[in-house]
Amino acid sequence: MTQDTIVAIATPPGIGGVGIVRVSGSRVRKIAEAIVGRPLHPRIASVATFRDAAGDFIDEGLALFFQAPKSFTGEDVLELQGHGGPVVLDLMLHRCLELGARMARPGEFTERAFLNGKLDLARAEAVADLIESSSVLAARLAGQSLQGVFSRRIETLIEHLTRLRMLIEATLDFPDEEIDVATEQSVASGLRQLIDMTRAIMTEAHQGQMIREGLAVVIAGAPNVGKSSLLNRLSGTDAAIVTPIAGTTRDLLKLDIHVDGLPIRIVDTAGIRQTDDPVEREGVRRAREQLVTADLVLWIHDGIEDAEPMGEASLPSNCPVTRVRNKIDLAGIEPQLAETKTGTEISLSAETGAGLDLLRDHLKAVAGVGTLPGGAFMARRRHLDALNRGLQCLDVAQENLTNQTGPELVAEELLQAQRVFGEITGQVTSDDLLGRIFASFCIGK
Ligand SMILES: Nc1nc2c(c(=O)[nH]1)N(C=O)[C@@H](CNc1ccc(C(=O)N[C@@H](CCC(=O)O)C(=O)O)cc1)CN2
Ligand SMILES: Nc1nc2c(ncn2[C@@H]2O[C@H](COP(=O)(O)OP(=O)(O)OP(=O)(O)O)[C@@H](O)[C@H]2O)c(=O)[nH]1
Numbered sequence: 001m002t003q004d005t006i007v008a009i010a011t012p013p014g015i016g017g018v019g020i021v022r023v024s025g026s027r028v029r030k031i032a033e034a035i036v037g038r039p040l041h042p043r044i045a046s047v048a049t050f051r052d053a054a055g056d057f058i059d060e061g062l063a064l065f066f067q068a069p070k071s072f073t074g075e076d077v078l079e080l081q082g083h084g085g086p087v088v089l090d091l092m093l094h095r096c097l098e099l100g101a102r103m104a105r106p107g108e109f110t111e112r113a114f115l116n117g118k119l120d121l122a123r124a125e126a127v128a129d130l131i132e133s134s135s136v137l138a139a140r141l142a143g144q145s146l147q148g149v150f151s152r153r154i155e156t157l158i159e160h161l162t163r164l165r166m167l168i169e170a171t172l173d174f175p176d177e178e179i180d181v182a183t184e185q186s187v188a189s190g191l192r193q194l195i196d197m198t199r200a201i202m203t204e205a206h207q208g209q210m211i212r213e214g215l216a217v218v219i220a221g222a223p224n225v226g227k228s229s230l231l232n233r234l235s236g237t238d239a240a241i242v243t244p245i246a247g248t249t250r251d252l253l254k255l256d257i258h259v260d261g262l263p264i265r266i267v268d269t270a271g272i273r274q275t276d277d278p279v280e281r282e283g284v285r286r287a288r289e290q291l292v293t294a295d296l297v298l299w300i301h302d303g304i305e306d307a308e309p310m311g312e313a314s315l316p317s318n319c320p321v322t323r324v325r326n327k328i329d330l331a332g333i334e335p336q337l338a339e340t341k342t343g344t345e346i347s348l349s350a351e352t353g354a355g356l357d358l359l360r361d362h363l364k365a366v367a368g369v370g371t372l373p374g375g376a377f378m379a380r381r382r383h384l385d386a387l388n389r390g391l392q393c394l395d396v397a398q399e400n401l402t403n404q405t406g407p408e409l410v411a412e413e414l415l416q417a418q419r420v421f422g423e424i425t426g427q428v429t430s431d432d433l434l435g436r437i438f439a440s441f442c443i444g445k
């Protein structure tokens with residue numbers, strides 16, 4: 001416990017029933033005795049009067065002491081649970097500062113928990129994700145990760161990787177010998193298994209990340225096909241201006257909506273067409289820009305003028321697209337979802353709402369909601385990036401094996417993959433990475 005002592009108000013700003021000041025570090029016992037006037041028993045809540053330097057009353061509250069290492073941070077921890085008013089909490093905070101604590105940085109309590117081995121990095125991140133979840137679904141997945149579901153998957157992956165490396169390195173100890181056929185076969189099958197495992201984890205992690213950040217859906221298509229009407233219908237608002245005039249929408253209109261707990265960041269765009277109007281042209285440029293970053297483009301057409309919707313050629317290649325035929329009320333056809341050569345096509349009416357349920361189910365399916373067996377978990381972009389880089393190493397290892405470039409190169413790639421996967425749980429870290437992760441936490445966490 002060589003760390004300095006940190007303090008922060010752990011409850012949100014404003015007025016509440018109860019407010020908590022949390023202290024962690026080596027001075028905690030002294031601070032507790034000075035404020036409460038007597039030593040505290042670990043892990044027993046005591047009703048106490050909190051007093052300032054002059055012995056004057058600050059508050060009557062509950063004092064809770066956790067003795068290192070059995071605490072959230074692994075250090076001595078004190079909680080002063082007082083009445084939830086900003087002035088009272090500030091007085092308590094200042095008393096702790098007077099007694100030698102310093103203000104905690106955002107996320108510093110959790111950072112210490114990580115550094116003291118109480119939580120691995122993926123679980124520490126899940127703490128923040130749980131706090132910040134915007135839907136029940138997101139909270140449920142963050143809860144899974146907080147309980148270690150994701151971390152255990154990564155640990156198992158690393159265990160398999162280590163075993164495979166040992167197998168290869170045993171061969172390296174006899175440099176004169178080539179890898180024998182039996183070893184080569186078990187390495188090859190072990191490697192295939194590792195790649196499959198990584199892919200499976202990536203699928204789940206991707207779903208988690210999508211639910212954390214929201215599915216980015218862009219509504220695009222020719223002018224006047226009903227893009228803004230669809231945005232309004234999906235969001236249950238009249239946020240977008242709708243008129244019979246082609247070229248109504250110019251600015252991007254971004255809304256955050258939920259479909260059965262799935263967060264969706266939806267963008268309405270200007271109808272894509274050739275135009276001399278400089279304002280509309282800028283709108284079309286911005287619309288095109290959105291297509292590149294979308295998780296899904298809803299390409300709207302109204303099936304009236306042209307069966308082959310114009311402008312569709314402007315879609316970037318490998319852009320994930322679902323075609324939506326709108327205004328089926330005018331054509332007198334039923335809502336439907338069809339799988340075609342070019343992907344899914346949904347027929348609906350933004351005006352009447354017919355077929356909207358098909359679209360909502362489709363959006364959930366794209367995000368993978370409810371399609372994965374068992375333990376889906378929360379993940380971040382950082383985790384997916386690491387999984388991706390690790391998978392690349394495994395692919396290279398497989399190539400090296402096939403091309404018989406020698407066991408050293410295969411082992412080297414496996415070691416690299418192991419390091420990269422270790423970044424997820426924090427077995428391998430840099431100060432820079434930790435700084436970035438914990439700085440995004442709230443103060444007092
Ligand atoms: N009042 C209060 N509520 C809180 C927290 C807190 O710090 N204070 N938490 C903070 O985020 C969360 C709870 N998380 C916690 C996790 C571990 C320990 C802890 O003392 N762990 C010890 C002892 C374990 C045991 O007794 O089984 C340890 O791990 O050694 C405390 C809180 C949510 N609610
Ligand atoms: N009958 C019918 N009319 C619709 C439907 N959806 C939209 N409309 C009408 O089509 C016209 C254009 O709708 P908008 O939602 O403004 O179309 P948009 O694609 O956003 O058009 P721009 O912003 O100009 O690109 C309006 O008059 C809407 O009322 C539909 O499902 N059925």
Ligand SMILES: [Mg+2]
Nearest residue numbers: 227228248249
């Ligand atoms: Mg519009």
